[in-house]
Amino acid sequence: MTFTYDTEVALSTAAALVNTGRSVTDALATMDGLDTFLEQQRFSGSRTRTEEELQAVRALRTELESLWFAEEDDVVGRVNRILRRTSALPQLVRHDDWDWHLHATAPEAPLADRMATEAAMALADVVRAHELDRLGVCAAADCDGVVLDLSRNRSRRFCDTGNCANRTHVKAYRARRAGT
Ligand SMILES: [Zn+2]
Ligand SMILES: [Zn+2]
Structure with missing residues (x-):
C-alpha cells in the first residue's frame, strides 16, 4: 500500500469526481x-x-481538476485554502464498516465541504510523501480521464472510466498487423 487506506479511498473518490466532468456524459448533471x-x-x-x-459539488470538481494538474507549490496553496475555508479539524472516527480514519469536518457540514476536506487531507499526505506524480492523465489517445496510480511499481497508465487499456492495446495490435 502506498498511502493509508483512508487516504487511498479519498484519492480515488477525488479522481472519480474529476472524471465525471471529463467524460462524454456528465454523471453529475442531475441530483x-x-x-x-x-x-x-x-x-x-x-x-x-x-x-x-x-x-457546490460541481464547483469542487472544477477545483480538484485544476489541482490535479497543478505544480507542487500551487497544490500546497490550494490544499491549505480548502482546509482553512472548511475550518478542518482532524478527528479519528470509526463508522459503518470503516475502521479508524480521519474526518476533518462534522457529519452535518455541507456535503461539498466534507468532500473537499477529505480530498485535501489526502492530498496533504501525497504532498508530504512527494508523490504528486501519482496524479496523472490517461494514456489512451481518445480519453481525457485522470489516472491515480497507486501501484507499487508506478505502472498504471490508464483511467478506470471505460475500457481504455484494452482499447489502446487492440489499436496497437491492429496497427502492428497493418504494418507487416
Ligand atoms: Zn468516514
Ligand atoms: Zn481513459
Missing part, C-alpha cells in the same frame, strides 16, 4: 447522478439534496 456517485463512492453523511448542494 440523481450525484446520488449514484455518492453511493458508488460509499460517501455517507447528511445531505440537503438541493440545487445549491449539487452546484
Whole structure:
C-alpha cells in the first residue's frame, strides 16, 4: 500500500469526481447522478439534496481538476485554502464498516465541504510523501480521464472510466498487423 487506506479511498473518490466532468456524459448533471456517485463512492453523511448542494459539488470538481494538474507549490496553496475555508479539524472516527480514519469536518457540514476536506487531507499526505506524480492523465489517445496510480511499481497508465487499456492495446495490435 502506498498511502493509508483512508487516504487511498479519498484519492480515488477525488479522481472519480474529476472524471465525471471529463467524460462524454456528465454523471453529475442531475441530483440523481450525484446520488449514484455518492453511493458508488460509499460517501455517507447528511445531505440537503438541493440545487445549491449539487452546484457546490460541481464547483469542487472544477477545483480538484485544476489541482490535479497543478505544480507542487500551487497544490500546497490550494490544499491549505480548502482546509482553512472548511475550518478542518482532524478527528479519528470509526463508522459503518470503516475502521479508524480521519474526518476533518462534522457529519452535518455541507456535503461539498466534507468532500473537499477529505480530498485535501489526502492530498496533504501525497504532498508530504512527494508523490504528486501519482496524479496523472490517461494514456489512451481518445480519453481525457485522470489516472491515480497507486501501484507499487508506478505502472498504471490508464483511467478506470471505460475500457481504455484494452482499447489502446487492440489499436496497437491492429496497427502492428497493418504494418507487416
Ligand atoms: Zn468516514
Ligand atoms: Zn481513459
